Amino acid sequence: MNAENALLNTPESDLDTDGLSDQCDNCPNLSNIAQEDTDSDQVGDSCDNCLTVANSNQADSDTDQVGNVCDICPNHHNPLQQSIKAGDANGSGGTPNLTDIVYLVNYVFKGGPAPSPSCRGDENGSGGTPNLTDIIYIVNYVFKGGPAPIKSNVCCL
DSSP states (O other): OOHHHHHHTSOOOOTTOSSSOTTTOSSTTSOOTTOOOTTOSSSOTTTOSOSSSOOTTOOOTTOSSSOTTTOSSTTSOOTTOOOOOTTOTTOOOSOOOHHHHHHHHHHHHHOOOOOSSGGGGOTTOOSSOOOHHHHHHHHHHHHHOOOOOOOOTTOOO
8 A cells, every 4th residue: 555545545534423524524513414504605504603694704703603794793792682772771671761861861960870882872873972962862752752762873782
């Protein structure tokens, strides 16, 4: 047997021990015998960070285990993929109301806890730190039927 034949006949590695050689396995580090690939991007569903949209490079800028092409906030670590409801300054998840107004007043005038992230209190969508104009905006919405809070373009949870 010569050296060339020895290389050709060397057993292939199977790191995940699923019975498929790493060279043929679409997810070589995680056992996935069925080799399912819903989005046909050559990355197995078991290790694909975006099952519904092809992304063979698996880019994940914010390291939240959600591929950039599927991530609602690709530059902000958000593994649960939660979005922020406009006007929800206190983070309750509910419709903007008096408690959101009180939260903002406490923050702006009393040094209370800041909305987290700060864009959560950006009621007028200006992209700035919550301030008096945001308080006026939400008071107008809650008590006067004014325009609904605007989600800031820079706000991701």
